[in-house]
Amino acid sequence: MNVLAEESNAVIKQLNPYVYDMLSRMGKELFFPRGILTQSAEAKQKAHKINATIGIAKEKGKVMSLSSITSPVGGLEPDAFLPYAPSFGLPTLREQWQKSLFEKNSSLEGKCVSLPVVTSGITHAVSTFADMWMDPGDVVILPDMMWGNYNMTFGVRNQARVVTYNTFNADLTGLDIEAFEKAVRDRAATGKKIITILNFPNNPSGYSPTVAEAEKITAILVDIAQKGSNVVVGCDDAYFGLFFEEETMKESIFSLLAGSHERIAAVKLDGATKEDYVWGLRTGFVTYGFCASQASQDLGPLYAAMEQKTAGCIRGNSSNVSHLSQSILLKGMEAAGYGDEKKEKFDILKSRAQAIKSVLKDPVYRDAWDVYPFNSGYFMCVRLKDVDAETLRLHLLDTYGVGLIAIGQRNIRVAFSCMEEDEVKVLFDILLKGIKDLK
Structure with a gap:
């Protein structure tokens, strides 16, 4: 050791x-290790004349770079993103x-x-x-x-x-x-x-x-x-x-x-x-x-x-x-508007989750699936009662152009994170129709 x-x-x-x-x-x-990395760190602090320890290329005191690569990165100097990070x-x-x-x-x-x-x-x-x-x-x-x-x-x-x-x-x-x-x-x-x-x-x-x-x-x-x-x-x-x-x-x-x-x-x-x-x-x-x-x-x-x-x-x-x-x-x-921007996106996702809960209260879906508890994150799942999840997934994809994730024999995962709110009822109506097609 x-x-x-x-x-x-x-x-x-x-x-x-x-x-x-x-x-x-x-x-x-x-x-x-305390080898090259440690020696380079020590040199960074003390080598005020010449520092020939770092395995990167430098030019005129700055990191060597290609403007064709660095120019798309606005707001950051090349030294802030091209050298190795610790x-x-x-x-x-x-x-x-x-x-x-x-x-x-x-x-x-x-x-x-x-x-x-x-x-x-x-x-x-x-x-x-x-x-x-x-x-x-x-x-x-x-x-x-x-x-x-x-x-x-x-x-x-x-x-x-x-x-x-x-x-x-x-x-x-x-x-x-x-x-x-x-x-x-x-x-x-x-x-x-x-x-x-x-x-x-x-x-x-x-x-x-x-x-x-x-x-x-x-x-x-x-x-x-x-x-x-x-x-x-x-x-x-x-x-x-x-x-x-x-x-x-x-x-x-x-x-x-x-x-x-x-x-x-x-x-x-x-x-x-x-x-x-x-x-x-x-x-x-x-x-x-x-x-x-x-x-x-x-x-x-x-x-x-x-x-x-x-x-x-x-x-x-x-x-x-x-x-x-x-x-x-x-x-x-560190930006001033960081917290406000996060709150704005959070509210969008929360509204989608609430829309799903509202739509799924409709008893029309009751005989097709059970809804697993969900209160957070990107996803929600339903447990199918009568059809195979993978068979249904393929049927929905091929027939209706709807993509969902099948998990095991009975579970379907819905990523509401990537849906618009006005697509929620449309999605679950198609899901129900697909199940009826397979019965």
Whole structure:
């Protein structure tokens, strides 16, 4: 094992040995190199005469560039987006995102979380999480209604075993908390660490927990930790902030889990992708929320060690994240109208979700499908009663030119995020007609 990994591991063991135990083999061996990168950073600070360390081309004191490439990027100087970004991410952006976490999650007040590490989108954040915490054969507990890419990331890339539980209760009024509790307690009974992903707003269902549901989930995990099980929780907040109903919890469940118990490793996986409508910029974040073994201990060194391992993981697979994307996001977050613009887009999506709920109150649809609970995010789902989902999907596409997503044998996902409000009733009437065609 590299000596730098050993140094980080020693810090982690001292401040919270359970966190060290929960790391995957790769997570334990990861480190951030002090070679060329460190020497270049030192030279940037002290080489006032000549700096011949950086692996980029410069000309007359500025980054060398082609105007045919830089000219379309208005408002940013080439030096603000062409050089490599640090593997940790731009320091100012990391600080800005951390600040926003506290603004958006009031339950984090008084808690200490890490400085976010920048990833190339939330998928990369999820993949980095898997590298850090999952070994081949580990069990990861997921709802049966989940993002399909989890199977690729956890099951194929990291060779973990996916175990699912029922997402919703029988009458489709909320989460099946009992099924979740049984799944995690069954895993706890094996004496091995628990790994679970809490994805709210959920993809594909578009559901986020009520405050009461979130508190129950947290209480279950804390109780399991108190009884001696190590718990790793990845909070996939890809659609964070798009909460449309009053009773829906308006924070990430990370804010409840962070610092809740020394045996709980809470990891927030989020980003600008959906929160800021910048899907192609590929800018995500990984943030840690731990508890020290002793309340008086400073979490700073523990977080620094984890940030170094995370940046090392990024360094080893993609080197760093697009400097241009980070600079654009940072400039946008600092703009005077940023909050007002986000509110405007939020209101549009909320109005579409409300339109769907209004349309689906019509009893004409009752015999064709059941509606899964939805209150947030981009999506909603219906459970078909009589026809196969894939057969229906193809029929709608070929006959009516309507595209929807089939999930399993009975579920259809509707992305209202990309529909206009006046298309809502048209869509569901065509969906109903397609079902009648197939009967």
